[in-house]
Amino acid sequence: xxxxxxxxxxxFLLNHVIGYDQIAATEKFSDASSDVVSAILTEAGKLCEExxxxxxxxxxxxxxxxxxxxxxxxxxxxxxxxxxxEGGWVGMSGDPEYGGMGLPMTVTTAVNEMMSAACLSLQLxxxxxxxxxxxxxxxxxxxxxxxxxxxxxxxxxxxxxxLTEPQAGSDVGALTSKAEPNGDGTYAISGQKIYISWGxxxxxxNVCHLVLARLPDGVPGTKGISLFLVPKYIPDExxxxxxANDLKVVSLEHKMGLHGSxxxxxxYDGAKGWxxxxxxxxxxxxxxxxxxxxxxxxxxxxxxxEGAYQHALAYALERKQGKTPSGTIIDHADVRRMxxxxxxxxxxxxxxxxxxxxxxxxxQATGDADWAARAALLTPIGKAFGTQTGMRVAETGxxxxxxxxxxxxxxxxxxxxxxxxxxxxxxxxxIQAMDLVARKMMDGGEAASNLLDEIEEQAEKARAALPDLAxxxxxxxxxxxxxxxxLVSQTDMNTRFAGATAYLAxxxxxxxxxxxxxxALADPEGPRAKLARYYISALLPEYSGLLAQAQxxxxxLYALSVDELAS
Numbered sequence: 001x002x003x004x005x006x007x008x009x010x011x012f013l014l015n016h017v018i019g020y021d022q023i024a025a026t027e028k029f030s031d032a033s034s035d036v037v038s039a040i041l042t043e044a045g046k047l048c049e050e051x052x053x054x055x056x057x058x059x060x061x062x063x064x065x066x067x068x069x070x071x072x073x074x075x076x077x078x079x080x081x082x083x084x085x086e087g088g089w090v091g092m093s094g095d096p097e098y099g100g101m102g103l104p105m106t107v108t109t110a111v112n113e114m115m116s117a118a119c120l121s122l123q124l125x126x127x128x129x130x131x132x133x134x135x136x137x138x139x140x141x142x143x144x145x146x147x148x149x150x151x152x153x154x155x156x157x158x159x160x161x162x163l164t165e166p167q168a169g170s171d172v173g174a175l176t177s178k179a180e181p182n183g184d185g186t187y188a189i190s191g192q193k194i195y196i197s198w199g200x201x202x203x204x205x206n207v208c209h210l211v212l213a214r215l216p217d218g219v220p221g222t223k224g225i226s227l228f229l230v231p232k233y234i235p236d237e238x239x240x241x242x243x244a245n246d247l248k249v250v251s252l253e254h255k256m257g258l259h260g261s262x263x264x265x266x267x268y269d270g271a272k273g274w275x276x277x278x279x280x281x282x283x284x285x286x287x288x289x290x291x292x293x294x295x296x297x298x299x300x301x302x303x304x305x306e307g308a309y310q311h312a313l314a315y316a317l318e319r320k321q322g323k324t325p326s327g328t329i330i331d332h333a334d335v336r337r338m339x340x341x342x343x344x345x346x347x348x349x350x351x352x353x354x355x356x357x358x359x360x361x362x363x364q365a366t367g368d369a370d371w372a373a374r375a376a377l378l379t380p381i382g383k384a385f386g387t388q389t390g391m392r393v394a395e396t397g398x399x400x401x402x403x404x405x406x407x408x409x410x411x412x413x414x415x416x417x418x419x420x421x422x423x424x425x426x427x428x429x430x431i432q433a434m435d436l437v438a439r440k441m442m443d444g445g446e447a448a449s450n451l452l453d454e455i456e457e458q459a460e461k462a463r464a465a466l467p468d469l470a471x472x473x474x475x476x477x478x479x480x481x482x483x484x485x486x487l488v489s490q491t492d493m494n495t496r497f498a499g500a501t502a503y504l505a506x507x508x509x510x511x512x513x514x515x516x517x518x519x520a521l522a523d524p525e526g527p528r529a530k531l532a533r534y535y536i537s538a539l540l541p542e543y544s545g546l547l548a549q550a551q552x553x554x555x556x557l558y559a560l561s562v563d564e565l566a567s
Contacts, residue, residue: 002314003053003118003307005045009350010110011038016522017515018355020106026365029104037107044089044111051083052118056307059121059260060414066252071200074260078203080122084115085155090126094133098149105364109299109357113350116303117310120418121260123300125158125198131292132159132210136229139277139285144229147239148208157206157231161293162193162266163286170431172283173221177213179228179273188270189213189230192250195425199264200232200249206241207232209266211273212282219280227282228273246271257417290426291379295356297426298383301390301419302349308390308397308415309342315401315410329400338400342393344535347519347528348512349382349389355515356382373447377440380432385508387422387429394419433500436507437487441496445488448507452481455514466520466529469536473513476543480510483547498557499550506546513540 014020015034023029024037059074066072084090092108094100108130115123133152136145151157168174177191189211200207209230218224233241250265277285316330316339324331330339359375362368394416398405405412423429440447455477462470487503490496516532523529 003049004310005048005114006306007041007045010041013351013354017351017518018358023104023106023358023361028365032104040107041110044114047083047087048114048118052080052115052122055080055122056119057411063259064262071202071249071262073202077122077260081125081203084126090129090155091153094153095137099153104361106354106357106361109295109353112296113299113303116300117307120300120304121258124261127296128198129159131161134292135210135285135288138288144274147235156204157208158201158204159208160196160199162196162209162211164195165192166194175212179213179215179226187228187273189228189268189273190270191268193266196264196266197261199262199266212286215279222283224280225282226279227276227285229276230271230273234272256420258421293426294379294383297422298353298386301387301422302346302353304390304415304419305346305393308394309346311412312397312400313339335400338396340534342396344531344539345389345393347531348515348535349386351515352508352511353382353386377447380436381504381508384429384432384504390419390422430501433504434497436504437496437500438493441488445484448484452477462517462521469517469520469532472536472540473517476510476513476540479547480506483550486551494554498554499552502546502549506543506550509540509543
């Protein structure tokens, strides 16, 4: 499938919307100037266009499979991984002490999004490894860091995360995997894990698993869980892959999409592992990886949305139907509506993700608690809205193709099949919404209020230049503020949870309006102002109904009994 890296959009957003200049102005990221970032994105764009995009369709048609117990990846994936590894793209934000580039997460987020648009199934492999790198950087011993991080950042070894078990999905505390001390500082890990993305491959020397398990004295629930690093091959005295560990891939899941990405059932039978972080501190360590992955998964959604949009636009420009000025369906009003919806939402979702990454970078660079709160607040919004946008845009892409969208040969359906899981893994979007209205509001709504203050301040400044855009954004923000205050006042969590998904969607809509307004201010006579005008007039108004739903409470959800639901 063809793909064009939207480099001008990234550069415009970085320089005119999310304020990348303040990141480059910090001591930590002073080497990552706008010019340097532009060169990096250009090279990443070439990789995605020339190497990864051609692998999108073959991975779908020729899935990863087990051959006599050995995992075989899709055609071309080994070469694709090699190109990613040799370009240094696995360790983009990794610590330079261990071979990483030390780039801002904002840059990594943009590159990962491009990879997702080009070939989501393969992009999952470096994304998982990046998450493990961050977890090890924060929680592993110096010995483990020195051994594993250089190999992982170089792409010689890859990483996974092992949380879910057949009886323990979102309720991680129900896991039964065990860890028994071996008496030499290592542990014997036993249990079965499911839904392990890239649990094995045939192109890296070693696959390193981060596995949640319970020590003999671990209490029930999440407080008794520890985290262990369990490699496929146990490193020898020289740090090279040695004997095979006692673990294996039992089977691969047969999935709706992401066929090129092997989703493994993993079995551990006394496999040797090393503790990461303190005993019984596994969830805190794993959340480091999960939060990294949630930002990345939101980017996967936006990336697929970009790919689906480009695919649909190309079809609309070529498909002849009816009497139109161009002779193609691009001139039909409803096709234009769909394409405008797609492009406007991609811009909004991409803006939220980059702003989220920017807050993470500023937190790392300054240690400022306000930036940390901003990053935490935006994470569930970015993950949920990014993936919802991916699904919505991919579905619309099928519709733009008409009957041909339902025909697999066009490739339109693959975008939807591939992206659908992003709303489920790394914490379902429902859990993201619950996190937003519960944990992220434990500050009494202070972080949300500070962000809304900034949005209203910008809207006030924009009234003179763009009154037709600034007014609706200000009004939407004030309505969101009122609902936020109502939400914080609710002590019954089920009342909050009942409207959580609607509240998150409304928050995302308002943020989208804010970033579109920023774009219009920077490009008042150009295409971005025209796109902003469409978003603010056609899509932003959804916030009103969403906020009304957010305040409905839980009573109507439980109006029908379980028996009545089943009748």
